[in-house]
Amino acid sequence: MSDVAVIGFAEAPNVRSTDGTTNGVEMLVPIFREVFEQTGLTKSDVGFWCSGSSDYLAGRAFSFVSAVDAIGAFPPVMESHVEMDGAFALYEAWVKVLTGEADIALAYGFGKSSAGDLRRVLALQLDPYLMAPLWPDSVAVAALQARLGLDQGLWTERAMAEVAVRSRAAAMSNARAQLSGQVSAEELLAAPMLADPLRAHDCAPVTDGAAVVIIAAADRARELCERPAWISGFEHRIDSGQLGARDLTRSASAAAAGTAAAAGAVGAAGAVGVDVAELHAPFTHQELILRDALGLAEPVLVNPSGGALAGNPLFAAGLARIGHAARQIISGAADRALGHATSGPALQQNLVCVMEAR
């Protein structure tokens, strides 16, 4: 397998609502410019493009076709699209570089979550015969998962609140974050329930945003980036869609992806051998599930960006986690880092990208 590294990352400001279109162009044009400035590349250097977005988020069939306007896709480009988080677009891009068909690949994800009623829209991810017709909203489903762990003593409401406290504090150093600040667990726990047992601080905010990551094959990566974030493991797995048939307090797919992704890494700061992890956990208890599944214990730094609780632009947030993790390596702050993305209700699908300095 050839060496591939993340060499650039940019994300749009995470905001509650933009006045841009659902095709993402307004958010993508500036971050494409930013990532090209970082790397010294131009669009003609990119051998493969891949995007992640959702028609249902936009409320329109083929909503992604106009996004390629942001590329300026003429002369034509080698390009693909996944109806998934941009992290999976990055995976497809990585595969393309591994085949040798591209030296440099760019993955992007975008989502205008504010265009529709997100909690209702996401109900359509559930089984279309047995669950979606009841319109269970996405927060309610996550709340079912949270209570299972509370009842079993796997976590507490305080532990959940402390996840939010850490997220907001960390996000104070992330200029693009939506939610940040110094708060105490006591303050958070004094707030009313949003969807018992979840309070507002347990849930990621509704966020509009976009993210872009550039990867390059070995020699190009060294040429373009002083300290590339070499991808040592990139894996994803999915669990059953039958919500009531799997153990929601654990994430089998995250654990399997983490184990497989760690197989390529050297060193051992944690079970997957990383100094820092960026987890795509849209709910506080999901960060706890993921820490457990991925074997992330002290002293691994989790979510220095604030994570999804500080801003969760759907279809871009997972890619942004990988970007933030890579940035830790590129900046010299970490030697090994993990980026994670999730998809589907209650952490159904999980992706892990382990990167390292060399």
Place this chain on the structure above:
Amino acid sequence: MTEPAAAPLSAPLSAPLSAPLEISFDYTRSLGPVLSQFMTGLAERTILGSRGGDGRVYVPPAEYDPVTFAPPADLVPVGPAGTVLTWSWQPEPREGQPLRHPFAWALIRLDGADTAMLHAVDAGCAARMSTGMRVRPRWAAERRGHICDIECFEPEADGPVLTGNGQQAASQSAGVPGMDGRPVTMMTTPVRLHYQHTASAEESRYLRALQAGKLIGQRCPACGKVYIPPRGACPVDGVPTATDVELPDTGIVTTFCVVNVPFHGQRIPSPYLAAQVLLDGADIAFQHLILGCEPDEVRMGMRVRAVWKPAAEWGTTAENISHFEPTGEPDAPYDSYARHL
């Protein structure tokens, strides 16, 4: 052809225009053998589970076993009562949900089942909910073979069922009213979602100009091409277009088709003639209606002008132009527009 007037971007950009967009369709779902039995059972007030390869009983039934991926060998009756494994509270019910007043969502393991099903529990208030509580289905008065035939679950502690929808009696009732005992094979699921559609800043300028009876395109700073409607970015160069260009309301038909087919959601009754209209001075055509002549008189290269609706009816929409009609001028030579096809 007239030379288009170029105007600098002077007026401050107003907020982009936006308007509601509803996506609404009643989806018709065919069920296949496993779900058909399950839904038919619901219509008869019976709940069926599937026996998986590992011996576990899945409720609701698994069309394909999560472990062996095989279809189930058989379906077995379970419940109808069960135990709440976990729950969450819905203080403000949302559109389409089972109950109009506050209720709980729960994963409920029915008696005899190994997995849990998701449904609503009508407990009145969160204080009456607890993990491990016993619940039983409340059947809808009219059932059609749908997951909503279970209106919700209710606490067993609420006492005996008063409606006469006795669970045990139900499974013996022959057939389903109005269904002549035939199995349920289809279900209908309405999906209604509400969005706020936003036009790009550039398109909003064009739409506001339309409201004033003007056609405003924009020129790409990189390639110099004039786009109408202007887009968020020049599709070739990937840069926002910034310079307004006012265009005349005359142009040519580059190509066209006659739409004869009626369809769901159609707003202009067929037949109609939809043409690609290239305004004088523009570098890209847009689609609009051609009237004012017989459809078989419309030609590629035909000169046309806009016919505006009365100014009182103008809004921020391309529909301010009722249609285009022939000007009667000679057709543009093919070579003059061949590159726009």
Place this chain on the structure above:
Amino acid sequence: MSDTLAQPSSGRHSSRAEHRRAAVLGAGQTHHRSKRPDVSIAGLCREAVDRALADAGLGLGDIDAVVVGKAPDLFEGVMMPELYLADALGATGKPLLRVHTAGSVGGATGVVAASLVQAGLHRRVLAVAFEKQSESNAMWALSIMPPFSMPLLAGAGGYFAPHIRSYIRRSGAPAHIGALVAVKDRRNGARNPYAHLRQPDITLESVQASPMLWDPVRYDETCPSSDGACAVVIGDQAAAEASARPVAWIRATSMRTEPTMFAGKDNVNPRAGADAAAALWARAGISSPIDEIDVAEIYVPFSWFEPMWLENLGFAAAGDGWKLTQAGETEIGGRIPVNPSGGVLCSNPIGASGLLRFAESAMQVMGTAGEHQVPGAKTALGHAYGGGSQYFSMWVVADSPD
């Protein structure tokens, strides 16, 4: 990854992996119909998956990863249906990707699945593409007009018919060429037991007498709306060599995209399609497609797209594609048989239509196409396009690896 696996870096491409071989081990499809009321979405997919696995002599346990393709989620009213389908596709516990590149998605699904093998990541990958269009109405889903715009959209036919008129004008093709394609494809479809429309008795006269839907496109020159699915198992060299059955070696794949609309776009002969084809032929070592390709499964949703794509793909010079059609060279037995399966004109489960082209091309070189087999086919093209003629995906398969 360990350093021992990395090549020493001495040149621009030195550290790249060798492009590994991949082959189609098996292909399967559903019976395509306007409505498949006998199955759920999962059951529809599984029908194709089970046939593909049986064709390959494999089980779901042999599959390492799954790639799912389908067109807009609005067609079925399910957001990312692959999540709910994980068990039905045997993907639970495995990697699963969902591709969506508009109408070309079936082709893109095949290309992504092939890439996973060519990158050396997996031994056997299952590609599944489907559409259950009867759950809603494709014309509705494709004609939703956002606020502020002229409500003129009239489905794919309304979009493409003007460009067909442009082709006719530009090429000077006789008016009956589209009808000739329809007759050929529908008669071919009658030889294909899975085809949705099977019309052995169709004639030029009956096509020309059918209603004009989107002038210049007639009813009989238009693809149907179908429920259907297609699945393909792609394996690496070891898996292919271990197969007791004939396999189809993937000689090359190619994808290209351009914007939907832009100043200077050629809607008749889009550059993205021409560039994709040029890259494909170069990678497959083909210098004269018409001489070296034995059969082509090309995405032709409206009959006139056969001559248009023959030109775009380089089987004929610009403006000459219709001459191949007129001369009967695209029939089975002709110089370049196009769509012996009946193609999209006979079956169009949109998300699956591209993968069906890819699967049918593989079946031809595996010699398993049955009554619509092109005798002696050794090298075949599978092609798909989507959006406003802006997404293109294609592959070349052959009965030998080199």
